[in-house]
Amino acid sequence: MSRELTRLYGALAVDTDERVLPAPDRVRRRADRRARQRAAVGALAVAALVAGTVAGAQLVLAAGPDAEPAPATTTDSPSPSPTPTAPSPPPSHTSPAPSARTPEAPPKTSARPPDPGPTSIPDRAFFTLAAANDTGIGDEFIPGPVLPALCGARPGEAGTVTRRARSLAFKLTGTPKGYVPDGSYRHSITVYRPGRADEALAELRETVRDCPEQPVPDASGMTQRQRLLGDSGYGDESVLFETRTLSRDVNGDPTGGDEVHLVRAIRSGDVVTVVWEQGWEGTSTERARFDADSRRAVEAIRRWLA
Structure with missing residues (x-):
């Protein structure tokens, strides 16, 4: 351990209460252990990501070109459930009732009956x-x-x-x-x-x-x-x-x-x-x-x- 580090630990011991601090070589070992743990966790995360990618690719290849992709899920909002469709009524063989129509009034004509002509000859x-x-x-x-x-x-x-x-x-x-x-x-x-x-x-x-x-x-x-x-x-x-x-x-x-x-x-x-x-x-x-x-x-x- 360098002299500078030893001096810093000594100053720290004077300013703190009477708690006993660990020795410098112990502190260094603890720091090295934490670094190794973080590296291990990162490696595990990378391995899990790679494994998930490979598994997804295998599922897509196994489903074939006509398979629809699985819908993407998000954690922000749940996907709405589809609205059930009402079944179509069975076809009816009866003719629809004719719509009621008001009968049209016969057109008014101003034509007079034909002139019967004269009935006497002068x-x-x-x-x-x-x-x-x-x-x-x-x-x-x-x-x-x-x-x-x-x-x-x-x-x-x-x-x-x-x-x-x-x-x-x-x-x-x-x-x-x-x-x-x-x-x-x-x-x-x-x-x-x-x-x-x-x-x-x-x-x-x-x-x-x-x-x-x-x-x-x-x-x-x-x-x-x-x-x-x-x-x-x-x-x-x-x-x-x-x-x-x-x-x-x-x-x-x-x-x-x-x-x-x-x-x-x-x-x-x-x-x-x-x-x-x-x-x-x-x-x-x-x-x-x-x-x-x-x-x-x-x-x-x-x-x-x-």
Whole structure:
């Protein structure tokens, strides 16, 4: 032991109480023992750490690549326990109850019922002859057929509301008054229920097409022929056809020609007017005069329905 250490121990003994201090060599041995204990504890700690690392690696390798790593634990706060999941209810095979819905109210419409049309036909609904064609005889509203005989058929009778017909004689322009008329009309107006007037014209076309000829009533051996003619420009639609028989003189002898008469049915909405030229004592229809009076008939209907 050095002199300096011996001096320090001596000074320490003077300042302390009368407790007996250990000798310097004893103190040194105690210090050496403590150092060896600390070294041993450190070596043990290192060995334990290495052993734990090796064991963990072996567990990971043994678990395989699909194994999930163990959750890390901490001492600060415990891991929360998982919340239990309620089991799903078994599937139901019953249909779900339909949701209650308030029935929708039907839409309000301001549409008025269809107009039934006129139920009577005034005199002003019939056309007036041009002054140059007026015989002065006037017209006569009398019952009777409104179409020529067509193999016993009566087209256009269904769906009628009301009808009026008249007979009217006329003269050609230039014929002096007092002479016999040059021709005559059977002019009728029929009001149909809504939607039935076009059916009446379709039925008339079919009837004329299905009746190309027929015996002339009360005329022994005579034949009347019918055929449809092209027509347009009158009312909403029109049907034009002719009747043709052998022409005869006042004695009943053939003249070598034909007596031809025209019939035109014109629809304006639910109203049909028929202009049937019947001749006078064997005369035939003059087409220009007939077309002009057909237009006058359409105009009269238009003014009446306006």
